[in-house]
Amino acid sequence: MSEFELLDSPTAPLAAGKRELTKQQNRRAILDAAREVFGEMGYETATVRDIIRRTGLSVGSFYNYYRSKEEVYEALADDGARRFRPILQAQYEAAADFQSYIRGAITAYFNFILEEHETWGVVRPPGDGVPHVHTHSQTPEMKAVFEQVKSSISAALERDRSAPVDADYLAAACIAIAEEVGHKMLERRPVDVPAAIEFAVAMILGGLPALPRLKA
Amino acid sequence: MSEFELLDSPTAPLAAGKRELTKQQNRRAILDAAREVFGEMGYETATVRDIIRRTGLSVGSFYNYYRSKEEVYEALADDGARRFRPILQAQYEAAADFQSYIRGAITAYFNFILEEHETWGVVRPPGDGVPHVHTHSQTPEMKAVFEQVKSSISAALERDRSAPVDADYLAAACIAIAEEVGHKMLERRPVDVPAAIEFAVAMILGGLPALPRLKA
Amino acid sequence: MSEFELLDSPTAPLAAGKRELTKQQNRRAILDAAREVFGEMGYETATVRDIIRRTGLSVGSFYNYYRSKEEVYEALADDGARRFRPILQAQYEAAADFQSYIRGAITAYFNFILEEHETWGVVRPPGDGVPHVHTHSQTPEMKAVFEQVKSSISAALERDRSAPVDADYLAAACIAIAEEVGHKMLERRPVDVPAAIEFAVAMILGGLPALPRLKA
């Protein structure tokens, strides 16, 4: 499909042959198609044939590249998580306190999902027969990243012992805000990332002092 | 097969012939079984046979009462929404301002999901092989009710012109908090509804003043 | 396919409904088709669709009656073995010595395979593409019965300590003779069971005294 050669310049080491190249392209094409299809229909509903149809390849080829439907799904998730983890980790280390960590993490997350969305933006086809299962049409990648933010926030909360609040509830709330506001952000035109960050951060940090304090 | 009546309220002795009663009971039994099954396995994975197996009825009967698997799903959602709407409406009318509305709506929502959960508490079987799709194992009913809270909050926000904030983001954030904190609440033993309410309300109303104000 | 009602007379107890009847017929039809197909093509080569094609039923129906391809295969084998075991057992108990047991067992076996063959005689279609895998086109049933004869002969040999011969070789040889001569017998027209019995028994019992004696 897309024909611009990634890294095929003479500077690419190993001088990948044409063969090797199409292999990479196909692998990529399947991954991309899978991202779209899983995003549009969800894991269960998506079929392997749905995925390969978008690539122009054959069923057999799908299985040349991935051992199973589940494997592509995981490859997608792993891919996103792998790319995002270092970013988040850097924020965590740079942050002096919980406040600055929250800002950093939200910023990183919003930027990540924006990029994902711009690259692979998917739209759910109207009337696809499936009851709307309030899934945010998230690709496995976005889901995996989201899970990471989730645990990193919990961790930051553990570290910051200043406010004896219900950390479990707080983490859940932060996460929820990040996910929903982030999702809404993507739907707007133009997409205004800084504004969304301000909103989410203010909501979280503003709410913080008002929270009930734990007894013990 | 078995035709003996369950007679589930003493107040319904009147006209309803034997047949009439049974019909309602069957319809109800299917609905209840569907709620459990969808909660446990998700819409796609659940089969019609999974549902009717719990009712003791036959596949054929399923289709006597509902035209399709999808129809039960929607009936479930409608059912929950229908029961919850008046409660929410009452809160809305009783509330003097946004603050008190939020408290009322959250209270109503948490009580609703608690009741649902106690009645139909479902557990997802461990390790079901499906990549974890971050679904809260919610029944369609809980989802539908959730959607209602969502729109009622938006409406309340519209009404209260005191704070020129981004209503769309705010509604999303409130909703997100309600959903996640509510979900966490249900997982704890003992379930402490008032504490959860305090937390969610504080988070929302505490965050409110800190929110960026809209220019225009 | 065949429409004559087995046992549908008023004398049939339980007055099996028409429904129950067709069920039995279908179950039977699948079993019969499976016997033919396995006989003609072997377990691996035979497909479920090959089997149901001969019954006029649908794929789905196959799985209403049997849980898997393997299950029909086993049902077939079990069926044959179950019917034959008592016959063999009676011969064993009636036999005074190894000689008379051999005669009894061979007789029973030859009669069994004849009956099977007459009822379900199958012909391998010419040029079916599969290299001839020297399988005697045996149905699972015949194979199962054969296995029983095999072990019963070994047992009889154990019991009769008169001739210290290599029981393992002898059992193998008896079995081999029974199988091959029996197989040849079925190919002849007319089928002459007594002659085949005479031959096989003479071969075995005639050879016996000539066998090398064991040292210890």
Next chain:
Amino acid sequence: MSEFELLDSPTAPLAAGKRELTKQQNRRAILDAAREVFGEMGYETATVRDIIRRTGLSVGSFYNYYRSKEEVYEALADDGARRFRPILQAQYEAAADFQSYIRGAITAYFNFILEEHETWGVVRPPGDGVPHVHTHSQTPEMKAVFEQVKSSISAALERDRSAPVDADYLAAACIAIAEEVGHKMLERRPVDVPAAIEFAVAMILGGLPALPRLKA
């Protein structure tokens, strides 16, 4: 495809360039791998990939040497038969009568299968899920050779008009004994070929005089 000679005698050292040699080696390697694989898994279950995996060649190469999976199977059988035929023929010519022919043929056959077995000894993996199809895990070669012994015995029987017995049954019985005793022999440790020969020959020749005589 390739039409030049196989020339496997030591007298063919000459022309064969490196290429030439490799071609023969590959052809041979495929044949050997196929023998193992068919022996271990049976024709249907074995895949072309199973075969080439053991050669280090590519799927493509497989099809350079053999037109199909079936073709290798046949090549294997032909190969064994071709090598064995002269041996058997020599026995046939050297034998004065049926007795000595039987001894010669059995001896040749047992030695052949032993050698085959030692060279390509294969074990069927335990519990492979396939209903046990009473196949002796024989390679196509062993099967082909077996078929030859079969017909040679029939021929010898025709020649020897001394005993008017049922030649067809007798051939079948001899063959059966040879196959089964031979098979058992291979399973023992240590393998005792002379003992197996004594047993099989005694069984056949001892049984001979006891056989029913033909009327006409």
Next chain:
DNA sequence: GATGAATGAGCGTTCATTCAT
């Protein structure tokens, strides 16, 4: 020739739905 990615028919099996009883 050698290579291995591409192909697609076909396999065993499931399941929403229909329909005769």
Next chain:
DNA sequence: GATGAATGAACGCTCATTCAT
């Protein structure tokens, strides 16, 4: 209505074979 056997499209996946390099 209630029943459950019948149906067949569709699924995930395999594998003999082809073909561009």
